[in-house]
Amino acid sequence: MMAPLERLTSVESLRSWTDQIPFHYEYTAGVAGERFLRGFKDGRILASACEECGKRYVPPKMYCTDCFVEIRKYEEVGPAATVAALAESYVDFEGKALARPRTFAFVTFKGATGGLIHYASGKGLGVGSAVAPRFREKGKRTGTVLDIEEFVVR
Numbered sequence: 778m779m780a781p782l783e784r785l786t787s788v789e790s791l792r793s794w795t796d797q798i799p800f801h802y803e804y805t806a807g808v809a810g811e812r813f814l815r816g817f818k819d820g821r822i823l824a825s826a827c828e829e830c831g832k833r834y835v836p837p838k839m840y841c842t843d844c845f846v847e848i849r850k851y852e853e854v855g856p857a858a859t860v861a862a863l864a865e866s867y868v869d870f871e872g873k874a875l876a877r878p879r880t881f882a883f884v885t886f887k888g889a890t891g892g893l894i895h896y897a898s899g900k901g902l903g904v905g906s907a908v909a910p911r912f913r914e915k916g917k918r919t920g921t922v923l924d925i926e927e928f929v930v931r
C-alpha cells in the first residue's frame with residue numbers, strides 16, 4: 778500500500794480521482810500452446826497425446842476431454858494432412874485486407890482430433906486433397922503459426 782500523499786479535506790475527494798493506469802498486454806499461449814508454437818520453429822506439428830486413451834489433439838490440449846487427465850506427452854503429426862474444409866478470404870491472418878482473396882483450409886492429421894486453419898494452394902485443391910505444410914526457411918521462423926507459409930497439394 779502506498780501512503781496517502783495529501784490529507785483529505787472533504788468527503789468529495791474520496792469519491793473520484795483522475796489518473797492513468799498504464800497497461801501492457803502480453804499474450805501467452807499457455808503451456809500446451811507454447812510447445813505447439815516452439816514445434817513450428819523446428820518444422821514440426823505437435824499433438825498432445827493422452828497416455829490414458831491415446832487420443833491425440835491438434836492444437837494440443839493440456840487435458841484429455843474424454844479421460845479428464847492432464848496430458849504431458851507430445852507427438853509429432855503429419856506432415857501429411859487432409860483438407861477437411863475450404864474458404865476464400867479477403868483478409869489475412871491479422872485481419873488486414875487482401876488485394877486478392879486467399880484460400881484458407883481446415884486441415885486434419887491422421888490419428889489426431891482437431892486440425893489447423895491455414896492458407897492452402899495447389900493444383901486441384903479441394904476438400905479431401907492430400908496436402909503438406911511448407912515451412913519458412915529455418916532462420917526466419919519465429920515460433921508462430923506463420924512459420925508455416927501454407928499447406929500445398931502433394
Ligand SMILES: [Zn+2]
Nearest residue numbers: 827830841844
Ligand atoms: Zn484420454
